[in-house]
Amino acid sequence: MPNNIKLPKILKVTLRNFSLFSKNPSITVDFNEGVFCLAGANGLGKSTFLLAINFGITGIVPDERRKFLSIERYYSDSIQFSSKFFSGRINENDRASAEVSLEMIVGEFRYNITRGMFEPQKIRELEVLKREGNKYTKLKDFSKLTFDQKHQEYIRLIPEHVGLETFEQLVFLQLFVLTFDERRELLFWNERVLERVLYLAFGINPEEAKHADVLRKEFEDADSNVRNFNWEATQLRKRIQEIEDQRDTKKEKGEKREDLRIQYSQLTQSREKALIEVNGLENDLRDINLQVGNLSAKQAQLRNEYENLFSTYISHKSIIEYHPLIATALSEGKCGLCGSEGEGVIVAVQQVVASESCPICGNKVAERNNQESEQVFTKLQEVDEQLSKLKQSLDSSLTAQQRIITELEVANNALSAVTQHLRVFENANKLKLEQYQTNTVSTELDTLIANMVNQMENAFAKKDSAIKRREKKSKELKELQKRLQRQYAIAEAEFVASFNKLAVSFLGLDLNIKMEVHQGIAGGISLLLDVNSTPRRQNYQLSESQRYFIDIALRMAIAQFLSDSSSKSTLYIDTPEGSLDIAYESRAGEMFAQFIKSGYQIVMTANINTSQLLHRLAARCKSDMKLLRMTSWTDLSDVQIQEEDLFNKAFAEIEEFLL
Amino acid sequence: MNSLAFFDCLSIARRIQSQVGSVLSSELHTFAYLSCLLSLYKGNPVSEWGYDFIGIRQNAPYSQPIDDSKSNILRLGFFDIDKEQYIRVSPSGILEHDRLKLLKIYSRREQFIEGACSSILALPIGLIRNALSKEPNLLASQESNSVKALLDERSPSLVLLYDQFNALSSAVRIEMTNLMIPAIVWLSYLSKINEEKEGGMSNG
Numbered sequence: 001m002p003n004n005i006k007l008p009k010i011l012k013v014t015l016r017n018f019s020l021f022s023k024n025p026s027i028t029v030d031f032n033e034g035v036f037c038l039a040g041a042n043g044l045g046k047s048t049f050l051l052a053i054n055f056g057i058t059g060i061v062p063d064e065r066r067k068f069l070s071i072e073r074y075y076s077d078s079i080q081f082s083s084k085f086f087s088g089r090i091n092e093n094d095r096a097s098a099e100v101s102l103e104m105i106v107g108e109f110r111y112n113i114t115r116g117m118f119e120p121q122k123i124r125e126l127e128v129l130k131r132e133g134n135k136y137t138k139l140k141d142f143s144k145l146t147f148d149q150k151h152q153e154y155i156r157l158i159p160e161h162v163g164l165e166t167f168e169q170l171v172f173l174q175l176f177v178l179t180f181d182e183r184r185e186l187l188f189w190n191e192r193v194l195e196r197v198l199y200l201a202f203g204i205n206p207e208e209a210k211h212a213d214v215l216r217k218e219f220e221d222a223d224s225n226v227r228n229f230n231w232e233a234t235q236l237r238k239r240i241q242e243i244e245d246q247r248d249t250k251k252e253k254g255e256k257r258e259d260l261r262i263q264y265s266q267l268t269q270s271r272e273k274a275l276i277e278v279n280g281l282e283n284d285l286r287d288i289n290l291q292v293g294n295l296s297a298k299q300a301q302l303r304n305e306y307e308n309l310f311s312t313y314i315s316h317k318s319i320i321e322y323h324p325l326i327a328t329a330l331s332e333g334k335c336g337l338c339g340s341e342g343e344g345v346i347v348a349v350q351q352v353v354a355s356e357s358c359p360i361c362g363n364k365v366a367e368r369n370n371q372e373s374e375q376v377f378t379k380l381q382e383v384d385e386q387l388s389k390l391k392q393s394l395d396s397s398l399t400a401q402q403r404i405i406t407e408l409e410v411a412n413n414a415l416s417a418v419t420q421h422l423r424v425f426e427n428a429n430k431l432k433l434e435q436y437q438t439n440t441v442s443t444e445l446d447t448l449i450a451n452m453v454n455q456m457e458n459a460f461a462k463k464d465s466a467i468k469r470r471e472k473k474s475k476e477l478k479e480l481q482k483r484l485q486r487q488y489a490i491a492e493a494e495f496v497a498s499f500n501k502l503a504v505s506f507l508g509l510d511l512n513i514k515m516e517v518h519q520g521i522a523g524g525i526s527l528l529l530d531v532n533s534t535p536r537r538q539n540y541q542l543s544e545s546q547r548y549f550i551d552i553a554l555r556m557a558i559a560q561f562l563s564d565s566s567s568k569s570t571l572y573i574d575t576p577e578g579s580l581d582i583a584y585e586s587r588a589g590e591m592f593a594q595f596i597k598s599g600y601q602i603v604m605t606a607n608i609n610t611s612q613l614l615h616r617l618a619a620r621c622k623s624d625m626k627l628l629r630m631t632s633w634t635d636l637s638d639v640q641i642q643e644e645d646l647f648n649k650a651f652a653e654i655e656e657f658l659l
Numbered sequence: 660m661n662s663l664a665f666f667d668c669l670s671i672a673r674r675i676q677s678q679v680g681s682v683l684s685s686e687l688h689t690f691a692y693l694s695c696l697l698s699l700y701k702g703n704p705v706s707e708w709g710y711d712f713i714g715i716r717q718n719a720p721y722s723q724p725i726d727d728s729k730s731n732i733l734r735l736g737f738f739d740i741d742k743e744q745y746i747r748v749s750p751s752g753i754l755e756h757d758r759l760k761l762l763k764i765y766s767r768r769e770q771f772i773e774g775a776c777s778s779i780l781a782l783p784i785g786l787i788r789n790a791l792s793k794e795p796n797l798l799a800s801q802e803s804n805s806v807k808a809l810l811d812e813r814s815p816s817l818v819l820l821y822d823q824f825n826a827l828s829s830a831v832r833i834e835m836t837n838l839m840i841p842a843i844v845w846l847s848y849l850s851k852i853n854e855e856k857e858g859g860m861s862n863g
Binding site: 306307310311314317377380381384385387388391398 | 660661704755758763764767
């Protein structure tokens with residue numbers, strides 16, 4: 001592949017209704033061989049001019065905020081940005097008519113294209129001429145095609161004529177290698193871009209470069225997926241842990257609440273039990289009181305009966321001689337009934353007593369009393385037996401009554417205690433008991449955790465799948481890398497020599513670059529820069545301006561290496577002076593001149609100043625350099641107008657070197 | 660007539676008589692009251708005793724049913740009384756007492772009467788009478804300077820009595836069917852209080 005790419009070489013650009021250049025909105029610039037320098041003051045649109053040329057060729061304006069992912073993605077991702085880029089630079093009335101026309105040579109073909117400034121994927125006019133001998137003939141008539149169709153034809157034809165596999169590859173080379181613009185995107189220090197460049201420059205063919213680009217993108221996608229799914233799974237695992245902790249805490253809280261609920265339930269049950277006990281004992285007491293009352297009444301009745309019987313029993317015990325009337329008569333000799341006195345009274349009464357007959361009615365007292373007394377005593381025994389049994393019952397009832405009273409007192413105390421305990425518990429735990437939803441919360445969290453575990457497992461499964469895919473792509477990439485290494489080894493001497501010649505002319509130091517293959521699964525290939533045999537991997541090891549020119553040297557070397565000798569490419573460099581000191585400015589001019597002298601073209605912009613770069617370039621290139629002053633294209637600022645003599649003077653100085 | 664007081668009179672008189680030969684009427688009241696107190700000591704309610712007492716002069720207990728029973732017994736010839744008013748149970752009285760003891764209503768009381776009357780085996784009757792006069796209910800009756808029913812269940816003196824009985828029960832510790840020992844211990848306690856009081860007064 002090396003040395004057979006026919007990159008576009010610009011011949012002429014025409015901007016129409018390009019409002020930014022207010023004094024000259026429709027301009028045509030013819031490019032010479034060698035170096036074309038558009039010189040202008042700050043803010044006049046020099047960079048925009050270069051962007052317009054590249055937009056004409058590619059339909060793309062680089063978006064410095066967009067990260068490069070792959071050659072294909074870069075093109076597709078940049079279309080929308082490109083379609084709007086010129087909005088602020090072109091008046092609204094000129095939107096439809098503003099366009100850029102290009103004439104350019106691509107190997108043996110000449111392209112004339114016109115593109116609307118807001119139409120990245122349309123071609124308004126397309127003419128492709130093929131050189132046959134000394135004249136060009138139309139390859140095909142595209143005039144009847146729509147803008148879209150012309151675009152499709154263009155993106156189909158031009159990569160083929162350039163010698164690339166895809167239009168996107170051309171866009172990539174044009175914007176990332178052949179153009180050093182305001183983005184200051186440095187190849188040396190952007191491994192992702194540089195690897196694509198190396199495949200395009202040193203690979204076996206553009207198809208393989210495309211494959212490498214796709215593979216690298218797929219590898220990175222897979223790698224990204226690995227990390228994303230790993231992150232997702234890890235986050236899920238972390239979240240699951242958090243929720244599990246939360247659930248456990250809630251469970252714990254729930255368990256505490258459950259404990260409370262159990263306690264509450266136990267207390268309630270205890271109170272109910274105590275209440276039932278009290279109610280039961282109160283009922284028992286009422287029953288036993290009634291029973292005691294009945295038995296007591298019966299006892300009283302029987303006792304009364306007994307007392308009556310006892311009185312009867314005793315009355316039958318009456319002994320005539322102990323009767324007070326008889327006793328008085330016997331002891332005092334005086335009749336208590338008739339009042340008679342004397343010994344006769346005593347004798348008469350003693351006879352009556354001895355006869356055991358009643359002195360009044362004459363009945364036999366002792367015999368009758370003995371019989372009746374026995375009968376009454378028998379009744380007394382019966383009643384006594386009844387009283388005894390009744391007493392036993394009453395004693396039993398009274399014992400039961402006392403027991404019940406005691407038990408009721410204990411039960412009432414227990415009820416009071418448990419009621420008090422329950423009230424205290426309710427007051428202390430009212431809110432917690434109301435919030436009792438443990439089971440529901442736990443179930444919901446368990447379900448959530450189960451879902452998240454499922455998601456986590458899916459993420460891990462996707463991660464594993466991505467790892468396998470990444471490994472597969474890595475393996476394929478490493479195969480390509482080996483082939484690239486072999487190709488580079490073959491081309492190394494020529495390429496490195498070309499770079500050295502350019503870089504040494506600028507930096508004045510021995511420089512070397514070598515291909516470096518990165519280890520690890522990601523692999524990758526980049527170029528390592530040696531300055532005085534000291535590897536300089538990191539960009540901070542050179543000054544910013546030095547890095548710019550080393551990078552420009554690399555682009556020049558790549559362009560030289562890529563380009564077919566019959567179709568040497570154009571490099572587009574936007575105001576490269578930077579902050580170099582005058583020594584390095586001069587050296588940079590020398591490096592540019594070398595590139596030009598080897599047959600290549602530079603289209604560049606520069607501020608009109610006393611830069612040694614332009615002086616040296618002009619002095620070295622002479623007629624191979626064209627200096628176009630753009631101060632007349634648009635309105636200058638007040639400062640610029642006031643100091644226009646300085647511009648004139650500086651411009652004159654440069655022109656002097658051209659003579 | 661109160662059959663219980665009738666029986667108690669016979670029973671007390673017979674027991675005292677067996678120890679000291681005869682009994683005075685006032686001693687019937689004293690030992691009836693002491694018997695009643697022993698019934699309370701054994702946990703029986705006041706009402707179960709069957710008749711009431713009141714406090715009279717010199718802190719002596721008096722029961723109308725006892726007095727009535729004594730008269731009836733005398734009339735029936737079961738008591739013999741001499742000119743000094745000493746009472747003895749007649750042979751017919753002894754027979755009647757033995758007969759009445761067959762009835763359960765009386766047999767239950769025998770243990771209390773036995774306990775009360777047995778105290779004279781260890782203590783002089785005079786000491787017993789004096790000690791009993793310091794029983795809380797009798798003491799309260801005297802302090803109130805009015806005739807008052809003894810052993811009123813609403814009286815705070817009864818609470819004091821029960822406190823003494825609880826202390827007595829704890830001191831005696833063992834459950835006894837013979838109530839003589841607790842009777843003697845309690846009477847001795849009351850007597851000691853009496854002595855301390857009298858000693859204090861004389862010292863003062």
